[in-house]
Amino acid sequence: MSFSFLFFWSLFFLVASGILLSIVYWSVKNGISPMPTSRKTKAQLLSMLPLISKGIIYELGCGWGTLAFPLAQKYPNFQVIALETSPIPYSFCQLRLWLYPLPNLLFQKKDYLNASLYDSALIVCYLYPQAMNTLKAKFEKELKLNTWVLSNTFAIPSWKPFIVNEIDDLYHTKIYLYKFVKISNAEDTGEARR
Ligand SMILES: C[S@@+](CC[C@H](N)C(=O)[O-])C[C@H]1O[C@@H](n2cnc3c(N)ncnc32)[C@H](O)[C@@H]1O
Numbered sequence: 684m685s686f687s688f689l690f691f692w693s694l695f696f697l698v699a700s701g702i703l704l705s706i707v708y709w710s711v712k713n714g715i716s717p718m719p720t721s722r723k724t725k726a727q728l729l730s731m732l733p734l735i736s737k738g739i740i741y742e743l744g745c746g747w748g749t750l751a752f753p754l755a756q757k758y759p760n761f762q763v764i765a766l767e768t769s770p771i772p773y774s775f776c777q778l779r780l781w782l783y784p785l786p787n788l789l790f791q792k793k794d795y796l797n798a799s800l801y802d803s804a805l806i807v808c809y810l811y812p813q814a815m816n817t818l819k820a821k822f823e824k825e826l827k828l829n830t831w832v833l834s835n836t837f838a839i840p841s842w843k844p845f846i847v848n849e850i851d852d853l854y855h856t857k858i859y860l861y862k863f864v865k866i867s868n869a870e871d872t873g874e875a876r877r
Pocket of ligand 1 (some may be wrong): 709710713714715716717744745750766768772808809
C-alpha cells in the first residue's frame with residue numbers, strides 16, 4: 684500500500700466523519716435533522732402557494748434548499764430569505780446558489796428565533812411539533828395581518844388552517860396553509876379563516 688493511497692483515504696475518512704459529526708451535532712441541537720421535503724410533498728406544497736402583494740418570503744430551517752430554490756423561482760419579484768443554522772446544509776445551499784444564481788434568494792446562517800419576521804408576506808417551514816409551539820407565540824407577536832404561513836406536516840396549535848391538503852403517501856402527510864387574520868384573546872390567540 685503506497686503512502687499517497689493511505690494519505691488520501693485517511694483524509695477522506697477525516698473529512699467525511701467531520702461532515703457527519705457536524706450534521707449529527709446540529710440535528711441534536713436543533714431537534715430536527717435536515718431531512719428534505721419529499722418530491723410529492725414539494726409538488727403539492729408549491730401548488731398551494733398563495734398570491735402575495737408585498738413583503739418578504741422566509742423559509743425557516745431551509746435544510747439543503749429543497750424548497751428555497753423553487754420558492755425563489757415561483758416568486759421572482761419577491762425577496763426569499765432562507766434561514767439555517769446547521770453549517771453543512773447551509774454551506775451546501777450557498778454552493779448551490781453559486782452554481783445556480785437566483786438574484787432574489789438569500790441564505791442566512793441564522794437561528795429563525797433570532798430573525799425578525801415583521802416584514803414577512805409568506806413563511807414556509809418543515810419543522811417538528813415543539814418548534815410549531817414556539818413559533819406560534821413568535822408569529823402572534825410579530826406577524827402582520829394577512830401574512831401567510833405554509834407548514835409541511837406540522838400544524839400550528841389552535842390555529843384554523845385556510846387550507847389543509849393531504850398527500851397520497853405512506854404517512855398521509857398534511858400541508859397546512861394559514862392566513863394570519865386575527866388575535867382575539869389570550870386563550871384563542873391565533874386564528875386563520877377562509
Ligand atoms: C426537516 S428539515 C427541512 C428542510 C427544508 N425546509 C425542506 O423542507 O426540505 C428542518 C431544518 O430546519 C433547521 N432548523 C431547525 N431549527 C432551526 C432554527 N432554530 N433555526 C434555523 N434552522 C433550524 C434544521 O437544521 C433542518 O435543516
